[in-house]
Amino acid sequence: MREPVTAPVMVQPGKIELQTFPFPDPETGAVVIKREMCGICGTDKHSYSGQAVQYSGTDHERTLPFPIIPGHEVVGTIAAIGKHPDGLTDFNGHPLEEGSRVVLGANLVCGHCYYCRYGFDYYYCANLQDYGNSLSAANPPHLFGGFADYVYALPGSYLFKVPDDLPPEIAVLTEVMAVTSGLDKAKQFSAVDNEGFRFGDTVVVQGVGPLGVCHVMKARMLGAGNIVAIDRSAVRLGLALELGADVALNIRQTSAKDRLEAVRDLTNGRGADVVVECAGIPEVVPEGLDMLRAGGYYIESGNFADMGSVPLHPHLICAKNLRIIGIGGEAITAYGPALEAFRRYRRHYPLHKFVSHRYPVHEAEAALRFSMTDDSMKVVIASPEYL
Ligand SMILES: [Zn+2]
Numbered sequence: 001m002r003e004p005v006t007a008p009v010m011v012q013p014g015k016i017e018l019q020t021f022p023f024p025d026p027e028t029g030a031v032v033i034k035r036e037m038c039g040i041c042g043t044d045k046h047s048y049s050g051q052a053v054q055y056s057g058t059d060h061e062r063t064l065p066f067p068i069i070p071g072h073e074v075v076g077t078i079a080a081i082g083k084h085p086d087g088l089t090d091f092n093g094h095p096l097e098e099g100s101r102v103v104l105g106a107n108l109v110c111g112h113c114y115y116c117r118y119g120f121d122y123y124y125c126a127n128l129q130d131y132g133n134s135l136s137a138a139n140p141p142h143l144f145g146g147f148a149d150y151v152y153a154l155p156g157s158y159l160f161k162v163p164d165d166l167p168p169e170i171a172v173l174t175e176v177m178a179v180t181s182g183l184d185k186a187k188q189f190s191a192v193d194n195e196g197f198r199f200g201d202t203v204v205v206q207g208v209g210p211l212g213v214c215h216v217m218k219a220r221m222l223g224a225g226n227i228v229a230i231d232r233s234a235v236r237l238g239l240a241l242e243l244g245a246d247v248a249l250n251i252r253q254t255s256a257k258d259r260l261e262a263v264r265d266l267t268n269g270r271g272a273d274v275v276v277e278c279a280g281i282p283e284v285v286p287e288g289l290d291m292l293r294a295g296g297y298y299i300e301s302g303n304f305a306d307m308g309s310v311p312l313h314p315h316l317i318c319a320k321n322l323r324i325i326g327i328g329g330e331a332i333t334a335y336g337p338a339l340e341a342f343r344r345y346r347r348h349y350p351l352h353k354f355v356s357h358r359y360p361v362h363e364a365e366a367a368l369r370f371s372m373t374d375d376s377m378k379v380v381i382a383s384p385e386y387l
């Protein structure tokens, strides 16, 4: 018998209790992952703050099934494996065994709904399950979130082998980096003349928390020209500058008019080619649309939780021929390339600074609260050897 597993359980919004669960015996095709690190995501903060409805307005709208173990940004080693007759492999076909280091794909799709059959991204799936979100800790084997010391990955989960030389504080960013697929999408449109995100384009990122900073890095890697970061936190803006931004605009020191002028000054008066919303605040959307040049692309990836509505000016969208792209999550095909990009670019980017604070499992609630402050970048729950 292995030791019981310690897990922080969100029994309701605003309340986390430490509980223990039996060490699970994995079924065929399942694995148990000993968590090295788990990132705290905006989604976890929303759950804690009581924004418990996800995908509202879609046919898979759901309310979080408390109690839940939060956390879906997991890197760790395989501690137990449910034997599979053909052997278990990761997403890229690499064999997996006990001791393999992996990143866990955050989501499970059904494979048989319209969107799955037609190859849409996971967040279209009508029967979607997400670690740390939709799987209740009330149901055995309980350990469906990365805040726990061990995570149960159900059969059909996507696993990604981590390059040996990539430390957990970088591998833990894989899922966030994978959500930058909105920029890849905008890039794909550039196959058509004068569309999409083109080489040398000016990119504005509204909100440079972890998701925004990953967009800054990705925009740089994909050939952006000027990159403008907007935030209210000097700490976050500082890191954005180190990770690829050229200009930082602090909303505490500038007005909306100042920011609009700054973006126009950089672009001969035209406005930005691409604006990415990563603030998760509805009120920033009209400002972002104002900043775009005619025909510019607005990528909406920050308002994952339903934070309410805001008046928009449809005439502006029409008159400026704006393109608005909603991105509800990461592409599963973006995990492997994200890991590879981290391995390649860690020489050029100070990626080791990205994880700003590490907390042990029994301080998960303090970690969540701290992650909501302006002085944090990526806050993680870490096992004792990585504190
Ligand atoms: Zn996340």
Ligand SMILES: [Zn+2]
Residues within 6 Å of the ligand: 109, 110, 111, 112, 113, 114, 115, 116, 124, 125, 126, 127, 128
């Ligand atoms: Zn499906």
